[in-house]
Amino acid sequence: MKRFNTSPISGMQELLPKDQAVFNQLKSQIEQVYRLHGFQNIETPIIDRTDILLAKAGGDTEKQIYKVVKTAETSADADQALRFDHTVPLARYVVEHQNELTFPFKVSQIGRNFRGERAQKGRLREFYQLDVDVIGHDHLPIAYDADVIFTAHQALSLILKPRFLIRISNRKLLSGLLQELNLVDFADQIFTIIDHAEKVPDTVTRQALNDLDLSNTSITKLLEFVAIRGVSSSVITALSALQVENPTFKTGLDELTAVLDLLKQQGIADQVIADMMIIRGLDYYTGSVFETFLPDYPAFGSICSGGRYENLASNFTEQQLPGVGISIGLSRLFAVLGPEGLLKVTTQPPLDVMLLPLSVQQYSAASQLAIKLRQAQKTVDINYTNKKLDKKLTHAAKIAHYVIVIGEDEVTSQSFKVKDLLTSQTHPLSILL
Amino acid sequence: MKRFNTSPISGMQELLPKDQAVFNQLKSQIEQVYRLHGFQNIETPIIDRTDILLAKAGGDTEKQIYKVVKTAETSADADQALRFDHTVPLARYVVEHQNELTFPFKVSQIGRNFRGERAQKGRLREFYQLDVDVIGHDHLPIAYDADVIFTAHQALSLILKPRFLIRISNRKLLSGLLQELNLVDFADQIFTIIDHAEKVPDTVTRQALNDLDLSNTSITKLLEFVAIRGVSSSVITALSALQVENPTFKTGLDELTAVLDLLKQQGIADQVIADMMIIRGLDYYTGSVFETFLPDYPAFGSICSGGRYENLASNFTEQQLPGVGISIGLSRLFAVLGPEGLLKVTTQPPLDVMLLPLSVQQYSAASQLAIKLRQAQKTVDINYTNKKLDKKLTHAAKIAHYVIVIGEDEVTSQSFKVKDLLTSQTHPLSILL
Numbered sequence: 040m041k042r043f044n045t046s047p048i049s050g051m052q053e054l055l056p057k058d059q060a061v062f063n064q065l066k067s068q069i070e071q072v073y074r075l076h077g078f079q080n081i082e083t084p085i086i087d088r089t090d091i092l093l094a095k096a097g098g099d100t101e102k103q104i105y106k107v108v109k110t111a112e113t114s115a116d117a118d119q120a121l122r123f124d125h126t127v128p129l130a131r132y133v134v135e136h137q138n139e140l141t142f143p144f145k146v147s148q149i150g151r152n153f154r155g156e157r158a159q160k161g162r163l164r165e166f167y168q169l170d171v172d173v174i175g176h177d178h179l180p181i182a183y184d185a186d187v188i189f190t191a192h193q194a195l196s197l198i199l200k201p202r203f204l205i206r207i208s209n210r211k212l213l214s215g216l217l218q219e220l221n222l223v224d225f226a227d228q229i230f231t232i233i234d235h236a237e238k239v240p241d242t243v244t245r246q247a248l249n250d251l252d253l254s255n256t257s258i259t260k261l262l263e264f265v266a267i268r269g270v271s272s273s274v275i276t277a278l279s280a281l282q283v284e285n286p287t288f289k290t291g292l293d294e295l296t297a298v299l300d301l302l303k304q305q306g307i308a309d310q311v312i313a314d315m316m317i318i319r320g321l322d323y324y325t326g327s328v329f330e331t332f333l334p335d336y337p338a339f340g341s342i343c344s345g346g347r348y349e350n351l352a353s354n355f356t357e358q359q360l361p362g363v364g365i366s367i368g369l370s371r372l373f374a375v376l377g378p379e380g381l382l383k384v385t386t387q388p389p390l391d392v393m394l395l396p397l398s399v400q401q402y403s404a405a406s407q408l409a410i411k412l413r414q415a416q417k418t419v420d421i422n423y424t425n426k427k428l429d430k431k432l433t434h435a436a437k438i439a440h441y442v443i444v445i446g447e448d449e450v451t452s453q454s455f456k457v458k459d460l461l462t463s464q465t466h467p468l469s470i471l472l
Numbered sequence: 473m474k475r476f477n478t479s480p481i482s483g484m485q486e487l488l489p490k491d492q493a494v495f496n497q498l499k500s501q502i503e504q505v506y507r508l509h510g511f512q513n514i515e516t517p518i519i520d521r522t523d524i525l526l527a528k529a530g531g532d533t534e535k536q537i538y539k540v541v542k543t544a545e546t547s548a549d550a551d552q553a554l555r556f557d558h559t560v561p562l563a564r565y566v567v568e569h570q571n572e573l574t575f576p577f578k579v580s581q582i583g584r585n586f587r588g589e590r591a592q593k594g595r596l597r598e599f600y601q602l603d604v605d606v607i608g609h610d611h612l613p614i615a616y617d618a619d620v621i622f623t624a625h626q627a628l629s630l631i632l633k634p635r636f637l638i639r640i641s642n643r644k645l646l647s648g649l650l651q652e653l654n655l656v657d658f659a660d661q662i663f664t665i666i667d668h669a670e671k672v673p674d675t676v677t678r679q680a681l682n683d684l685d686l687s688n689t690s691i692t693k694l695l696e697f698v699a700i701r702g703v704s705s706s707v708i709t710a711l712s713a714l715q716v717e718n719p720t721f722k723t724g725l726d727e728l729t730a731v732l733d734l735l736k737q738q739g740i741a742d743q744v745i746a747d748m749m750i751i752r753g754l755d756y757y758t759g760s761v762f763e764t765f766l767p768d769y770p771a772f773g774s775i776c777s778g779g780r781y782e783n784l785a786s787n788f789t790e791q792q793l794p795g796v797g798i799s800i801g802l803s804r805l806f807a808v809l810g811p812e813g814l815l816k817v818t819t820q821p822p823l824d825v826m827l828l829p830l831s832v833q834q835y836s837a838a839s840q841l842a843i844k845l846r847q848a849q850k851t852v853d854i855n856y857t858n859k860k861l862d863k864k865l866t867h868a869a870k871i872a873h874y875v876i877v878i879g880e881d882e883v884t885s886q887s888f889k890v891k892d893l894l895t896s897q898t899h900p901l902s903i904l905l
Contacts, residue, residue, distance in 0.1 A: 043524055043788045045568040048549055051517035053565065055572055056579070059514050075846040077853025079822045079871075081492050084484035084598050085518065085584060086538070091476055105519070107554070108539040110588030113597065116481055121540070132486065135478040139488055141870045145853060146489070151518060155543030164546065165517050175857075182835065182856035304836040305843075355476045389512045402615065403737040410739075413508040420510025420578060423615035424608075437574045438512075 050156075050164030052370050061384045062373055065198050069169050069367060070149060072194040076186070078147035078171045083128035085151070089118040091131050094354040095323065103154045121153040125170045126364065130352035133174050133360055142176035143183060161375035169194075172364035174351055179361040181294045184327040184347055185301035191331070191343055191365045192307050198372075200381050201336060204310055205302075206268075207329045208317040209295040210346075212278065215288025216264055220257045233265055234318040267315045271299040274313035291326070298327055325349040327363065339375055343367045388460070391417040392471060393439035395431050397446040404450040408443070415472045436460045441471065483589075483597030485803050494817045495806055498631050502602050502800060503582055505627040509619070511580035511604045516561035518584070522551040524564050527787040528756065536587040554586040558603045559797065563785035566607050566793055575609035576616060594808035602627075605797035607784055612794040614727045617760040617780055618734035624764070624776055624798045625740050631805075633814050634769060637743055638735075639701075640762045641750040642728040643779075645711065648721025649697055653690045666698055667751040700748045704732040707746035724759070731760055758782040760796065772808055776800045821893070824850040825904060826872035828864050830879040837883040841876070848905045869893045874904065 047053040054062055074080070086107055093101055105121040113119075122128050125148040133144065148170045155164055171190055173183040188205060195203060213233065217226050228251055236244045244265070248258045260281070267277045278292055295313060302311050319328040324346030331343040345365030352360050376382050392412055396405040402423070409419045420439070422431050428444070435442040442458050449455050457466045480486040487495055506513070519540055526534055538554040546552075555561050558581040566577065581603045588597055604623055606616040621638060628636055646666065650659050661684055669677045677698070681691045693714070700710045711725055728746060735744050752761040757779030764776040778798030785793050809815050825845055829838040835856070842852045853872070855864050861877070868875040875891050882888050890899045 041787075043527065043564075044521065044550065045524070045564045045788050047517050047564075047568075048519060048521060048552060050546075051519060052515070053517055054514065055569060056512040056514055060512070063513060074851050075849070077823050077826075077851055079489040079493070080496060081487065081489055082485070084480050084486055086481060086484060086586070086598055088477065088481060091478070094476065103543055103545065105543065106541040108541060110536050110538065112536065112590045113483075113588040117477065119481060131476075131478045131480075135480075136488060141867055143855075143857065153519070155546040157545045165519055178857075180856045180858065182854075186854070186856070301835065301839075304839050306839075354474075355478050390510050393510075402734065406734075406737050406739075416508070418507050418510055421615075421619070422576075423613045423619070424576065424611075425613065434574055 048164075050158030050162075052163055052165060052167070052374075056389060057386070058377075060389060061377070061382075061386065062369070064384065065373065065382065066149065066167065066169065066369060068197045069194045069369070070147070072190065072197065073147040073149075073169070073171055076145075076171075076190040076193070078145045078190070080147045080149065081129075081132065082148065082150060083122065083125070083132050085121055085153075086119050087122050087128055087131070089120045091355070092120050092122060092127055095127070099156070100154075103156045105153050105155050123154050124152050125150070125168055125366070126172070126351075129170075129172060129174075130355060130360075134352045134355045134358070137176070137358065137360075142174065143179060144174040145171070145186075146174065147171045161371050163370050163374065166368060166370035169367045169369055170364055172362050174360055174362040177359050177361075179363065181297045181327075182301055184294070184363045185298045185305070187345060187363050187365045188298070188302060188311075188329055189305045189307065191345070191367065192305075192310065194367060195331060195343060198383055199333070199342075199376070200383055201333050202310070203331055203333050203342070204312055205307075205329055205331050206312055206314040206317050207295065207298060207327065208313065208315055209291040209298075209327050210318070210324055211287050211291030211294065211326055212315065213264070213318070215285040215291055216260070216281075216283055218287055219283050219285040220260060222253065222257060225251055225253070229261065230318055231320075233261075233316060234320050236265055237316050265315050268312055270312060271303060271308060274315075275299070278315075294326055319344060319346055323348050329365070333381075336379075336381070342372055342376070388438055388440040389418075390420055390439040392419045392441045392443060392457075393435040394419065394421045395428065395435065395442060395444045396421065396423075397428070397444065400447070401445045401450055405445050408445070408455065412471055417471055443468075481597075483591030483595075485596055485598060485600070485807075489822060490819070491810075493822060494810070494815075494819065495802070497817065498806065498815065499582065499600065499602065499802060501630045502627040502802070503580070505623065505630065506580040506582075506602070506604055509578075509604075509623040509626070511578045511623070513580045513582065514562075514565065515581065515583060516555065516558070516565055518554055518586075519552050520555050520561055520564070522553040524788070525553050525555060525560055528560070532589070533587075536589045538586050538588050556587050557585050558583070558601055558799070559605070559784075562603075562605060562607075563788060563793075567785045567788045567791070570609070570791065570793075575607065576612060577607040578604070578619075579607065580604045594804045596803050596807065599801060599803035602800045602802055603797055605795050607793055607795040610792050610794075612796065614730045614760075615734055617727070617796045618731045618738070620778060620796050620798045621731070621735060621744075621762055622738045622740065624778070624800065625738075625743065627800060628764060628776060631816055632766070632775075632809070633816050634766050635743070636764055636766050636775070637745055638740075638762055638764050639745055639747040639750050640728065640731060640760065641746065641748055642724040642731075642760050643751070643757055644720050644724025644727065644759055645748065646697070646751070648718040648724055649693070649714075649716055651720055652716050652718040653693060655686065655690060658684055658686070662694065663751055664753075666694075666749060667753050669698055670749050698748050700746075702745060704736060704741060704744070704746060707748075708732070711748075727759055752777060752779050756781050762798070766814075769812075769814070775805055775809075821871060821873040822851075823853055823872040825852045825874045825876060825890075826868040827852065827854045828861065828868065828875060828877045829854065829856075830861070830877065833880070834878045834883055838878050841878070841888065845904055850904055876901075 107119040326347035328346040330341035347363040351362040540552040759780035761779040763774035780796040784795040
C-alpha cells in the first residue's frame with residue numbers, strides 16, 4: 040500500500056471535535072453580537088477573479104495569493120484565485136449589487152480566507168475572519184466608526200478573559216501635521232517609521248527621522264505628536280496644544296473627538312485610549328484607525344483592528360463608497376490565546392444524552408425516547424453496537440453528560456433512570472424534559 | 473479607469489442579504505437537527521493534499537478538481553487542491569486522528585466544496601454540502617444506516633414544503649444476484665445499465681443487457697429484480713420470492729430488512745420505499761444506498777443521497793473503518809427549489825428595530841435604548857445619517873420591522889413609541905422588552 044501523509048497541510052486549521060465545539064461556540068457568540076447590532080450577513084465566493092483581488096494589492100499580498108488552476112470545463116473563465124480577506128470581495132459585491140442594497144449598508148462576513156505565507160504559530164494560511172463593515176453611498180457619518188468599534192468591543196467582551204484596550208487614532212491627524220510641516224513628500228517614510236515606533240527604542244525612531252534630513256523643529260514636533268496617548272480628554276487637549284492650523288489635521292481632531300465621545304456614551308470609555316502611534320501600516324485606511332490589545336499580554340500584539348477607508352471600491356467604480364470596518368481574526372485568537380486559557384469558553388460534553396438499549400428488542404423504545412428528548416432540545420444518541428454494557432458506559436462517559444440504560448423492565452414500566460455521568464447521581468427522566 | 477467585471481465568477485453562490493438570510497436559516501435548521509441527533513461537528517481544511525484527494529478518484533473528479541498554485545513561501549509543501557466533497561477529507565481526518573476519536577464516530581460537516589465543472593442552473597462550482605456520517609472501528613452495526621437516513625429525513629422535513637420519499641436499496645442484493653448468475657465479470661456494466669434504467673424506456677435497458685450477450689434467463693431475472701419496488705413488506709416478500717441462495721444476496725436482504733424495520737420504528741415508514749433501481753452510480757458504496765426525491769416534482773432528481781461504504785479509508789490505512797453517510801446539497805436545493813417556492817422559509821425583515829435619533833443630541837439616548845433592546849435579544853440599528861426624517865423612515869421600512877423616533881421630548885419623558893412598519897400600528901416600548 041502506498042504510504043499517504045494524512046496530516047493536514049501546514050498552516051491549515053484542523054481541530055478535534057471537542058476543540059471544534061469550542062471554536063464554533065466562540066464564532067456563534069460573535070455572530071450573534073454582529074446580528075444584534077444590526078449587521079446583515081453575506082458570503083462572497085471563496086474563488087474570485089484574480090484581477091479583482093489584486094486590483095489594489097501590492098507587496099506581500101501578490102506573493103501570497105493562492106491562484107487556482109482552471110479545469111478543462113472552466114477554461115473559458117477569467118483567471119481565478121482564493122480571496123485573502125473579506126474587504127476586496129466586499130468592494131466587488133457592493134459595486135455589483137449597489138442598486139439592490141440599502142445604504143448605509145451594515146454588513147457582516149464570517150468565513151475563511153487564504154494566504155500562502157510561511158506557516159508559523161498563530162499565523163495560519165487558511166483562517167477565519169469575522170468582519171463587520173458599514174458602507175455609505177457618497178457619505179458616511181463618523182458615528183459609524185464608533186458603531187463598528189463598539190460592536191467589536193461587545194463581541195470581544197464575550198470571548199476574552201483578560202482586560203483589553205482599544206487604541207484609536209485618525210490618520211488625518213498625521214497627514215495634516217505633515218502638510219503643516221511641508222513634509223508631504225516624506226509621508227510614506229514617516230508613516231512607516233511611526234508604524235514601527237512601538238517596536239523599537241525611541242532613539243531608533245529619532246535616528247530614522249534624522250536620516251530623512253528633517254529639520255530639528257519638525258523632528259521635535261513629530262516626536263511630540265507620536266508620544267500623545269491616553270484617555271479621551273487628555274489627548275484632545277494635547278492635540279489642540281500642538282496648535283496645528285492645517286484643515287486636514289482639524290478634521291482629524293474633530294473626527295477623533297466625535298468617536299471618543301460616542302464611545303463614552305456607549306459606556307466603554309475606560310477601555311478606550313487615543314494613541315497617536317497607531318497607524319495601521321500600509322493599509323488603505325484614510326481616517327479612523329484602531330487596534331485592540333491585551334495590556335497584560337502585550338506580546339500578542341493587536342487582536343482585532345480596522346479603520347475607515349474613504350473609498351472602498353475606487354478601483355471598480357466612480358461611485359464614492361466610504362466605509363469603516365473591523366475584523367476579528369478568530370483562528371489566530373483561538374490558536375494563540377486558547378492554549379493560554381485566555382478565552383471564555385464553557386466546555387461541556389459534546390452530547391447531552393446517550394441511550395443504551397440492552398438489545399435489539401429495545402431499539403424501538405430507544406427511538407421513541409430519543410424523539411421525546413430531542414423535542415426538549417436535548418442532543419441524543421443511541422448506541423447500537425453489540426459491545427458489553429460496561430464498554431458502552433465507558434464510551435458514553437467520554438462524550439455524554441447523561442446516560443439512560445434501556446432494558447426490558449424499563450420499557451415495560453416506562454420508567455427510565457437518568458445517570459449524570461459528571462456527578463454519578465441518578466435522576467428521574469423528568470429532569471431532562 | 474480600467475473596467476473591471478464585478479460579477480462573481482459563473483457557478484459561484486453569491487446572494488443578496490435577504491436571500492443569504494433565508495439560506496442561513498435553512499442551514500442552521502439542518503445544523504440543529506444534526507446536533508440533536510448526536511453528530512459532532514468538524515471542519516476539514518478547504519485546501520488539501522492533491523494525492524489524498526485523488527487517491528481513489530477517477531473519471532470526472534480528476535478533470536474537475538481545482539488545483540492550487542503554491543506560492544514562494546509554500547513552495548516546499550505537497551501539491552494542493554480544493555476539496556470536492558466532505559468524504560475524502562473525512563477519511564484522512566479519521567485516519568490521522570483515530571486515537572483521539574471515540575467510535576462509532578458520529579460526525580457532521582457543513583461547508584463549501586469545489587468542482588470546476590461546466591456551470592449550469594443548480595449545478596454550482598462552489599457549493600454547500602451538509603453531511604452526516606457515522607464511522608465505525610472494525611465494525612459498524614446496520615442500525616446506523618437507519619440512523620443517518622432518519623436524521624436526513626428530520627432535516628428535510630423542516631425545510632421542504634412538498635412531500636418527499638426516500639428510496640432505499642442495498643448493493644449487496646445486486647452483487648449477490650450477479651454472483652448467483654455467474655455474471656461477476658459483467659458487474660460494472662450491469663451496475664451502470666441499472667443505474668441509468670430510470671432515465672430510459674424499459675426496452676433500452678433490455679437491449680443494453682442483450683448487448684452483453686447474457687442468457688435470456690439472466691436477463692429476465694435481472695429485469696424482474698430491477699422492477700421490485702414498493703413499501704417494506706411487499707419488497708421483502710418479492711426479493712425472497714426470487715429464491716436467490718447466494719450469501720451476499722442474503723446479507724443484503726437481511727440488512728435492507730433491518731433498515732426498513734428501524735425506519736418503521738422511527739415512524740417514517742410511509743415516506744420510505746425500497747427500490748432495486750437505486751444504485752448510486754460508480755460511488756464507493758458497498759451496502760445500503762439511498763436517494764430522496766419529490767414525487768410531485770420528479771424532474772428535480774435526487775435531492776439528498778448517501779450510502780454505506782465498507783471501508784472509508786482503504787487507501788490510507790490497513791485499519792477497517794466502515795461508514796455510512798448522507799449529504800444534503802443545500803446550494804443546489806436553494807437554487808433549484810427556492811425559486812419554485814418549495815422551501816419552507818419564514819421571511820422577516822433583516823432588522824427588528826431601527827432607532828432614529830433626530831439629532832446628535834439624542835445619540836446618547838439612542839445608544840442606551842439600543843443596549844436595552846439588544847439585551848432583550850432584539851437586533852437593533854441606529855441611523856446616524858443626517859438625511860431628512862421621511863427619508864430615514866423610508867430606509868427603515870426597507871429593512872426593519874419596528875422603528876422608534878427619538879427626539880428631545882421622548883428623551884425627556886423617557887417615553888418611546890414603537891411603530892410597527894408592517895402594520896403601521898403604534899405600540900409602547902414594552903412590547904419589545
